[in-house]
Structure formats: C-alpha cells, structure tokens
Amino acid sequence: MDTQNKIAVSFRGVTKTFGSVYANRDVTMEIHKGEILSLLGENGSGKTTLMNMLSGIYCPDAGEIYLDGKQVTIRSPQDAHALGIGMIHQHFKLVDVFTAAENVLLGVKGREILNVAEATEKINTICRTYGFEIDPSMKVYDMTVSQKQTLEIVKALYRGANILILDEPTAVLTPQETDKLFSVLREMRKDGKTVIIITHKLHEVLAVSDRVAILRKGEYVDTVETATANEQILTELMVGQKVELNIERPAPENPVLRLQVEHLTVKGHEGETVLEDVSFDAYGGEILGIAGISGCGQKELLESIAGLQHVEAGSKVLYDAPDGTKEDLIGKDPKKIKELGVALSFVPEDRLGMGLVGGMGMVGNMQLRNYTMRKSILAEIKHSKELAEQIREELGVVTPSLNTPVRRLSGGNVQKVLVGREIASAPAVLMTAYAVRGLDIGASYTIYHLLNKQKAKGVAVIFVGEDLDVLVALCDRIMVLCDGKVNGIVDGRTATKEEIGYLMTNLKTEGGESNG
Amino acid sequence: MAEQTVKTKKAPLFHIVGRGRGQLPAYLAWGIRVGAFLLALLLNAAFVYLVVQVDPLTFYQTMLKGAFGEGYLWATVKGAAKLLCIAVALAPAFKMRFWNIGAEGQVLVGGIAAAIIMFYCTNLPPVVIILLMAVCSIIAGGLWGLLPAVFKAKMDANETLFTLMMNYIAMNLVNYFYYLWRGPKTALGKINQTTHRGWLSSLWEERDANGFLVQQEESLFTNSDFWFVAIIIVITVLMFFYLKYTKQGYEIAVVGESRNTARYAGISVNKVMLRTMIISGAVCGLCGFLVVSSQSNTISTSMAGGYGFTAIIVAWLSKFNTFTMAGVSVLIVALEKGAAQMANQYGSIGFSPAAADVMIGIMLLLIVGSEFFIHYKVAFRKKTKEVAAV
Structure with missing residues (x-):
C-alpha cells in the first residue's frame, strides 16, 4: 500500500469558531485506515467539535476535509452516513420505547414497509462478526447503559460505517464493560474499520489505541505512536507543561463520628426502590468515597442527607454536631436544616441546574x-x-x-x-457529587487539594466519584453502591480498581457488610 | 452511488452560528436593534407608498403628529402608562417563568371591583370610597392571579391555559355587570355622572351648597390624567426596587432560573409562586382601579384595551427591566396612535385600520426578530471555498 491509500481521513487547516472563541484552529491531521486512534485533549480542547465536523453536525468555518484522498463537504449527518462515517455520541440518540431493531431501522432510507425480520438477521450477523451481545427485540428502556452503547455501535455499522467515532465511550462504563468494549473495537480494527475514540483518560488511551492525536485549546499538537508513549508524556502534550500526577492522601487525624445514615430507603416516582436499607457512618477528618455505576442511587443518597429527597419511614440521618448533640435530618427541608445550625455543604452533580443559578x-x-x-x-x-x-x-x-x-x-x-x-x-460535612466531572487536569487537582484541606480541618468529606483511579488514590474509605444497596465498604489504601468494579456490578447475595 | 452525489454538493450558502460565550458588545447589540428599527421604518414607508401612494415624508409626519402632536400627546402618554402598568405587573411573574397571560382578565376584575364599590357604596365620604375601591381592586386582581397559581402548585396545572381562560371569565363578568347596571338604557354611560362619587377627581373637586361643581383653577394636581400617570410611575419604580434589591425579588429570580436550585437553597418554590402571582394580579387589579376611577369612570370589556396581551410583548422585549418597559411602552403606543392617525387621515383613499395593524406588525416583527441576530450570526459560504467545491 502506498501512503495515499493508507489515509482514511485528513483534515487540512480546519477551523471552527463559536463567537470569538476558537473551538478548532487550523487543525491539520491524518487518520489512517484500519487503526484505532485516540483523540486526546482536556475538556474544551475541541475534540468533540472536530469530530462533529466529520460527522456532519457542524460545518467548518475554514479548511477542508478529505476522505480517501478526495475532498468532501459534509453538510449533515445523512451525508456522513452516506460516506460511511458513524458517530456514537456521549448522550445516546435512541428512542426508549422502540426495540433495538426498530432503533437501528430508524432513519434508514428504504421501502415503505419495514422488514424487521431481515434487519434482525443483519443485526445478528453484525453481532456475530464483532462479538456484540444484543437482543434485537429488546426495548431500549430495558437496556443497561452498556447495552445502549452497543446498540449505538451496531446502528452505525448497520448503516455501513467504515469510520466509527466514539465520544467518551468509557465515561459511563465499569472497568469490566470497558474491557469488553475494547475487545470489540479490536475486532473491528481487524476487519479494516477505522476507529476514533475521543477521551481524556490516559490509561485507556494506552490500552487500546495504535496512535494518539493530541489537541490543546483547539489546536492540533502532535500524533504519537502509543507504543512509544506513557502517561507522563501524554499529559505534558495535553496540558502543555509538566504536571504532578500524584494525588495526596494524608492519614486521617483523630476521626470523629459526624454523620450516621441508618436504614435509608428511597423509592422512585413509580414506586421502584432506588435506595434500600443504606447504612454507613461518615467521620470528620476523612474522605469517604462512594462508587457505583451511574444512577444506582448516589444522587438520591446525597439529596436525602441534604433534605431534598422524600424518604421512606424508618430512614435515619443522624448528624453529630461538634458540641455533642445529635439531630435527625430526616423530614427537614434545607431551610430547617440550616436553621438548626447543621453545617452541611453540598456540591450537587447538576452544578448549573441545582447548585448554582x-x-x-x-x-x-x-x-x-x-x-x-x-x-x-x-x-x-x-x-x-x-x-x-x-x-x-x-x-x-x-x-x-x-x-x-x-x-x-x-x-x-x-x-x-x-x-x-x-x-x-465552614462546613462540618461536605458532600460532593462528581466534583471533577468535565474539569481539566489542573482544575481537577485544585479540587482534590481543596478536599484534602477540608479533610485536614476535620470536615467529613463525602466524595461521590466515577473515576476509580481517583477514588482509590484520594479516599480513605470507599463505599460501593450496587442497585441502591451498599455492596461493601473497602479501605481506599488497599482496594484495587478491579475489586471495586466487581462490587459495582455483582450484588452480594446476603447484602452489604461494612468492614471499614 | 450515494457517495458520488454527496461529493458534488456545495457547502451550504449560509448557516446559523451561535455567538457562544462571548457576548456582543453593547454598542453592536444596540446597533442591530436600531438598524432593525430603521429597516422597519423603511419597509413601512414602502408599504404605505404601495397602498395609498403617500410619500414617506408626509407619512411619517402624519405618524408623528398622531403620536406626539398637539392634542394627541396626552393620549399617547396615558396609553403608554396603562401598557406600562400592566407590563410592570407581569414582570415578577415572567421573571419567575410563570407565564401569566391573564393580565387582561386581572385588570378587568380589578375594574369590576372598583366599579362595584362605586356603584353601591355611594354614601361614604369620597376619600373612603376611593381607598376602598383601590383595596378591593387589589384584592380582586390578586385573587384572580392567585387561583391559577394554586392549581399550578397543587396539581401542576398549565398556567398558560389557565390564565388565558380566566380572561374570558373576567370579560363575561364585565358584561354581566354592564347589562345589570345598564337596565333599560341604551348604554351604561359613566357611573355616578352627577355626584362623581368614586371618581378620582372627587378628591379635589369642590361643590357649592346646591351641590354644583365649583370652577377650579386648572393645575396638574387637579388633573386625573396626571395622577394616573404619576401613580404608575411610582409603581414602576417600586417594582424595579422590589425585583432588584429585596429578598423576595431575589427568590423570584432564583425560582425563575431553576426550581431545583431554589429547593437546594431552601426556598419554597410554591410559596414564592403563590406570593408572586398575588403581587402580579394585584398590580393588574390596581391598574383596573386606576382606569375606572381616573379614566373611564365606567366598565366595559375594552377597559384594558387588549393591553393585557400587548404587555406580554413589552415585558419580553424589555427583558423584564421595568425602566426599559417604559421606553418600549411609549414606542408601541406611539406606533399605535400614529397608525390610527394614518387610518383616520387616509381612510378615504384606502388606508384602512387593518393596514395600520399591518404597519405595527412589520415594526414588531423586525424589532423582535433583531434579537435573534444579537444571539446568532449568519455565516455565508466563503467565495474561495465555493470555487474549490465546484
């Protein structure tokens, strides 16, 4: 193969602005055929914008895109499909009440009468080829996040995608699911497909990709062979300066019991159990991590403590004030809790929709x-x-x-x-939910540092996190939630990511036992 | 093949681009607004020329005369004040993202309440009657605003439909009282025509032993219109202060932005909603009182004159700033009066009231439409790229 034939996509001087902000500036880079390319960069570095231009969502302000050596103008996602480009967005574009097969057929041009049987057959073929596990007749609302993602990939392949773009595909997956995804991606590479994954997680980049392209502040920095790279090198390319990658974890100094959660049970709008009999203690002077796949009760747990959630009878949240008095926070709204002098601070997941105006x-x-x-x-x-x-x-x-x-x-x-x-x-209890989500490395470390400072002051910090690397590096103890139940509390100093990942997805039969 | 057809496509001629985080500098934003206004003037001139062949200069002279000319100015000022009053009443509700489109009805029930006192409590001293009218109007308007809020709070009923429907109830209440009080006469006419009981002017009028009005020296303070406008200006200032500096004003802003944030901060969303709708309705009710006591001295379904709806546009255009509302109100009423003057003067040669409405429509469309270009820009295909794409 000569070099011309090796190149699947090439960007030449692609620029995109939003107002006065350059999302992408003069990006010139190439993507090879049949490779897994990681597009690495901090939040706001223009990774997604660049790929959105390839998948027809945005139109470049300047510059050209070449596909197989020919210049193309991609005006819409339909154009992208026709060119064999498929993108799996961070937020899935699926119809909840449709089955997998119906979702795949949605928007595909063809005869007026849908041939679901034929589509099902084709979907099964795709699944066999690449090792997907999906039931074409399953409704989307019954699917796990990982299954929805698989469906999105199948959808793209069904439409004949040769170039597959995945935007932050592992953000919502457990370590085990991530491994599964990666093996599928490798299968696709074997089949000659080009895979681009947008990510900011370094260890994943190193695990799966052939080459890494780095963007910084909308500009293209460099592409490196993964084999020759390591985390330190990539971070420096990404941030543009040397960064210390170690999170401090000072030993807790005389921890004091600050918060006792007992038998906390929360039911959702349709009577389904969101949290079941959750009990744990939080101590002043330590960081208690809370792990779990997204949506298994973390939000409700913190909101119950903050007085924003209706809880079932029998639930108790006891606040042990520094002066020795105890106060049950259940049944009190945030105003009442504040009036009682309970020093409770809460950094909710939805920053602009709940924490801020x-x-x-x-x-x-x-x-x-x-x-x-x-x-x-x-x-x-x-x-x-x-x-x-x-x-x-x-x-x-x-x-x-x-x-x-x-x-x-x-x-x-x-x-x-x-x-x-x-x-x-000046809180006595500080609860944070996904405190560093979407933050760049510098800002993330500022937040870790602030939390450690609070811990040193004797504050009971509750840290709901999604990045297991961070959880095991920062927290003194980690409580793992699975299906709204406590599935174990582990020591942050000795626990491994795999152990936590296992606890996140495999509920112990006899329920959670506290060993912290 | 599909691929082939795609490749021959050109880039789109233009596409819409958000202005993103960087806001347009104020002078450019105002430039766009003024530009839209001038364009609207131009379009209107063309429209008028096409319809009645009046040249633009004469046309705008007529407009200006109708709006601000000798003998017309006060009508414009009074109209603008009424519109402003209702827009100011809507400000807290809209800021809370509660779509109160029932201002028309809230003004009407305020007016009815005032008229009922006027009609039935004629034996009280003038000051007491006026005060009682004001209080009852405020209560009536407040209740009319409260009702949809209660249903919204308790059952999440859609407030837009609810407040809209309440308008029609209010209108027919007006009709009911109108026909009740009219009796066998052909029209209701002014209430208390001879005694002036409940008229704002009764506060300063003097009567001789026989009950005849004593001729008074004319001054601003013995002018109902002056007090009408002055009171509304005071309300405007108070509302600005209320929304900007008080705890309740802050709560309204938070609830409007995000109910979850309000809950998080310990603000009771329902309480704020009920309270704010009472205030919104009460100011509308007060407007009804002002109209009845100082302007019409009677009731009719046209008391609010449709301004309950026009005020929605005013409130939006002003981004809920009560002082901007004053300017917008004057602009809209001046347009209305100017257009009416056009219809009056050129009606015989084919400029109908409908044509006047078209003019106002063109004006509002361009002014409202210009806001789009403040938040978005249109990026055209670049010349060089076009060549490359072909």
Missing part, C-alpha cells in the same frame, strides 16, 4: 447562601460581593466580572465557584 453572576450565586442574612426585607449583597471577590482570588476563577452569568464560564470555573461557596460556609 446559571443566569446570575458570582455575586448572585454567593447570595444564594447568604441573601437572608439581613433582618430587613432587603437581600444581603455586601458580604456576598466580598465573598465572590475572595473566591475569585483564592481559587483563581477566570471571569470577566463578578456579575458575568456563571453559565458563560468554563466548567472548571463554574465548579470553583460552587465548591468555593460551599467551603466558605
């Missing part, structure tokens, strides 16, 4: 915790202004002004505002 500036968001401080009818503002200024300085929040709506700030800055505010209230 997106349309308000830093000052307005500081007011959220302070606005009732004055006795008169007027809302407190002076203290909030000072606090906003202080957080901007101490945490290095980048914002044009203290009144710029926080919605317009980058993810890392949004999180700094939220965490900063929650820490400022």
Whole structure:
C-alpha cells in the first residue's frame, strides 16, 4: 500500500469558531485506515467539535476535509452516513420505547414497509462478526447503559460505517464493560474499520489505541505512536507543561463520628426502590468515597442527607454536631436544616441546574447562601460581593466580572465557584457529587487539594466519584453502591480498581457488610 | 452511488452560528436593534407608498403628529402608562417563568371591583370610597392571579391555559355587570355622572351648597390624567426596587432560573409562586382601579384595551427591566396612535385600520426578530471555498 491509500481521513487547516472563541484552529491531521486512534485533549480542547465536523453536525468555518484522498463537504449527518462515517455520541440518540431493531431501522432510507425480520438477521450477523451481545427485540428502556452503547455501535455499522467515532465511550462504563468494549473495537480494527475514540483518560488511551492525536485549546499538537508513549508524556502534550500526577492522601487525624445514615430507603416516582436499607457512618477528618455505576442511587443518597429527597419511614440521618448533640435530618427541608445550625455543604452533580443559578453572576450565586442574612426585607449583597471577590482570588476563577452569568464560564470555573461557596460556609460535612466531572487536569487537582484541606480541618468529606483511579488514590474509605444497596465498604489504601468494579456490578447475595 | 452525489454538493450558502460565550458588545447589540428599527421604518414607508401612494415624508409626519402632536400627546402618554402598568405587573411573574397571560382578565376584575364599590357604596365620604375601591381592586386582581397559581402548585396545572381562560371569565363578568347596571338604557354611560362619587377627581373637586361643581383653577394636581400617570410611575419604580434589591425579588429570580436550585437553597418554590402571582394580579387589579376611577369612570370589556396581551410583548422585549418597559411602552403606543392617525387621515383613499395593524406588525416583527441576530450570526459560504467545491 502506498501512503495515499493508507489515509482514511485528513483534515487540512480546519477551523471552527463559536463567537470569538476558537473551538478548532487550523487543525491539520491524518487518520489512517484500519487503526484505532485516540483523540486526546482536556475538556474544551475541541475534540468533540472536530469530530462533529466529520460527522456532519457542524460545518467548518475554514479548511477542508478529505476522505480517501478526495475532498468532501459534509453538510449533515445523512451525508456522513452516506460516506460511511458513524458517530456514537456521549448522550445516546435512541428512542426508549422502540426495540433495538426498530432503533437501528430508524432513519434508514428504504421501502415503505419495514422488514424487521431481515434487519434482525443483519443485526445478528453484525453481532456475530464483532462479538456484540444484543437482543434485537429488546426495548431500549430495558437496556443497561452498556447495552445502549452497543446498540449505538451496531446502528452505525448497520448503516455501513467504515469510520466509527466514539465520544467518551468509557465515561459511563465499569472497568469490566470497558474491557469488553475494547475487545470489540479490536475486532473491528481487524476487519479494516477505522476507529476514533475521543477521551481524556490516559490509561485507556494506552490500552487500546495504535496512535494518539493530541489537541490543546483547539489546536492540533502532535500524533504519537502509543507504543512509544506513557502517561507522563501524554499529559505534558495535553496540558502543555509538566504536571504532578500524584494525588495526596494524608492519614486521617483523630476521626470523629459526624454523620450516621441508618436504614435509608428511597423509592422512585413509580414506586421502584432506588435506595434500600443504606447504612454507613461518615467521620470528620476523612474522605469517604462512594462508587457505583451511574444512577444506582448516589444522587438520591446525597439529596436525602441534604433534605431534598422524600424518604421512606424508618430512614435515619443522624448528624453529630461538634458540641455533642445529635439531630435527625430526616423530614427537614434545607431551610430547617440550616436553621438548626447543621453545617452541611453540598456540591450537587447538576452544578448549573441545582447548585448554582446559571443566569446570575458570582455575586448572585454567593447570595444564594447568604441573601437572608439581613433582618430587613432587603437581600444581603455586601458580604456576598466580598465573598465572590475572595473566591475569585483564592481559587483563581477566570471571569470577566463578578456579575458575568456563571453559565458563560468554563466548567472548571463554574465548579470553583460552587465548591468555593460551599467551603466558605465552614462546613462540618461536605458532600460532593462528581466534583471533577468535565474539569481539566489542573482544575481537577485544585479540587482534590481543596478536599484534602477540608479533610485536614476535620470536615467529613463525602466524595461521590466515577473515576476509580481517583477514588482509590484520594479516599480513605470507599463505599460501593450496587442497585441502591451498599455492596461493601473497602479501605481506599488497599482496594484495587478491579475489586471495586466487581462490587459495582455483582450484588452480594446476603447484602452489604461494612468492614471499614 | 450515494457517495458520488454527496461529493458534488456545495457547502451550504449560509448557516446559523451561535455567538457562544462571548457576548456582543453593547454598542453592536444596540446597533442591530436600531438598524432593525430603521429597516422597519423603511419597509413601512414602502408599504404605505404601495397602498395609498403617500410619500414617506408626509407619512411619517402624519405618524408623528398622531403620536406626539398637539392634542394627541396626552393620549399617547396615558396609553403608554396603562401598557406600562400592566407590563410592570407581569414582570415578577415572567421573571419567575410563570407565564401569566391573564393580565387582561386581572385588570378587568380589578375594574369590576372598583366599579362595584362605586356603584353601591355611594354614601361614604369620597376619600373612603376611593381607598376602598383601590383595596378591593387589589384584592380582586390578586385573587384572580392567585387561583391559577394554586392549581399550578397543587396539581401542576398549565398556567398558560389557565390564565388565558380566566380572561374570558373576567370579560363575561364585565358584561354581566354592564347589562345589570345598564337596565333599560341604551348604554351604561359613566357611573355616578352627577355626584362623581368614586371618581378620582372627587378628591379635589369642590361643590357649592346646591351641590354644583365649583370652577377650579386648572393645575396638574387637579388633573386625573396626571395622577394616573404619576401613580404608575411610582409603581414602576417600586417594582424595579422590589425585583432588584429585596429578598423576595431575589427568590423570584432564583425560582425563575431553576426550581431545583431554589429547593437546594431552601426556598419554597410554591410559596414564592403563590406570593408572586398575588403581587402580579394585584398590580393588574390596581391598574383596573386606576382606569375606572381616573379614566373611564365606567366598565366595559375594552377597559384594558387588549393591553393585557400587548404587555406580554413589552415585558419580553424589555427583558423584564421595568425602566426599559417604559421606553418600549411609549414606542408601541406611539406606533399605535400614529397608525390610527394614518387610518383616520387616509381612510378615504384606502388606508384602512387593518393596514395600520399591518404597519405595527412589520415594526414588531423586525424589532423582535433583531434579537435573534444579537444571539446568532449568519455565516455565508466563503467565495474561495465555493470555487474549490465546484
């Protein structure tokens, strides 16, 4: 093969702007046929935007895209399909009430009468070829996240994709599911397909890809052979400077019992059990990690403690105040909890939809915790202004002004505002949900550092996380949730990722036993 | 093959691009707005020329005369004040993302409440009547606003439909009282025509021993229209202050942005919703009182004059800033009066009231449409690329 035939896609000077922001600037790079290419970069480095231009969602402002050496204009996802490009987005585009086969057929041009039997046969062939496990007659709402992702891949292959783009495919998977996905991807490579995975997880990049292309702030940096790379090299290329990759974990200093959760049971809207008989203790001076596949009760657990969730009778959340008194938080709303003097801070998963007011500036968001401080009818503002200024300085929040709506700030800055505010209230218990999701490496380490500082102050930190590498590096103890039940509490210093991954997906028959 | 057809496609002629995080500088944003306004003037001039062959200069002179000319100015000011009052009433509800489109009805029930006092409590001293009217109007409007909020809070009933339907109930309540009080007469006419009981002017009017009005020196303070406008300006300022600086105003803003955030911060969403709708309805009710006591002195279904709906546009265009609302209200009413003057002057040569409405429509479409270009831009295909693609 000469080099011309080896290249599947080539970008030449591709530029895309949103307003005055360059999402991609003059990107020139090549993707080989039959390789697994990792597109690596921090959040906001333009990985997804670049791939969205290949899959017809965006149109480049400048530059050209060549496919098999010929220039193409991809105006829509339909064009991309016709060119054999399929993209699996981070958020799946599936119809819940349809079966797998129906979802695959959706939008495929053909005869007016659907031939589901024929499609099913074709789907089964695809599954056999690459080692997928999927039941074409299964409804999407009955599927696990991993099955939905598989379906998305099958959908793309059904439409004849030769180039497959996966956007952060492992974000929602357990380590075991990730391994399975990777083996499927290798099968596809064997078959001559080109696979591009967008990711910011280094160990996965090293595990699966042939080459790694790195973007930084919308610009193309370099492509390296995976065989010659390691985590340190890739991080430096990605961030542009040397980064210390170790998370500190000081030993807890005289831990004090701060929060006792007993028999917490929560039911969902349709009466299904979301949390079942969850019991655990949290100690001041330690970081308690909470692991679990997404949506198995983490959100409800934290919201129950914060007084935002309706819980079943018999549930208890006892707060052990530093002065020795005990207070049951169940049945109290956030206002009542605050009035009782319970120093509880909460960094929820949905930052702009729950923790902050997106349309308000830093000052307005500081007011959220302070606005009732004055006795008169007027809302407190002076203290909030000072606090906003202080957080901007101490945490290095980048914002044009203290009144710029926080919605317009980058993810890392949004999180700094939220965490900063929650820490400022001198909490005794600090709960965080996915505190570093979407944050770049620098910002992530700022957050870890802040949490460690709180731990040193004697705060009971509850850290709901999704990255197992971080959980085992940061937390003193890790509680693993599985199907809304406690499936074990392990020591963060001795536990392995595999052990936690196993606990996340395989419920012990006799229920969780605390050994922390 | 499909692949072949795709390759021959050109890039789209233009596509819409969001302006993203970077906001347009204020001068450019206003440039776009002013540009849209000028374009609307141009289009309207063309439209008028096509319909009645009036040249643009004469046309705009007529418009200006109808809006701000001698003898017309006060009508515009009063109309704008009424529109402003209703828009100000809508501000807290809309800021809370509660789509109160029942302002028309809330004004009407306020008016009815005032008229009932006026009609039945004629023996009370003038000051007491006026105060009682105001209080009852505020209560009536507040209740009319509260009802949809209660259903929204308890059963999540759609407030848009609910408030809309309440308008029709209010309109027919007006009809009921109108026919009840009219009796065998051909029209209701002004209530308390001779005694002026419940008229705002009764506060300063003097009567001689026989009950005849004493001629008074004319001044601003003995002018109902002045008080009508002045009170509305005071309400506007108070509402601005309420929304911007008070705890309740802050709560409204938080609830409007995100109910979850409000809950998270310990704000009772339902409480804020009920309270805010009482306020919104109450200000509408107060507007009804002002209209009845200082303007119409009677009731009719056209008391609110459709401004309950126009005010929605005003509130949106002003992004719920009560001071901007004042400007927008003047603009819209001036347009209306100007167009009415056109219809009046050129009606005989074919400029109908409908044509006047077309003019207003063109104007509003362009002004509202210009907001789109403040948030998005249109990127055209580049010349060089076009060549390459062919």
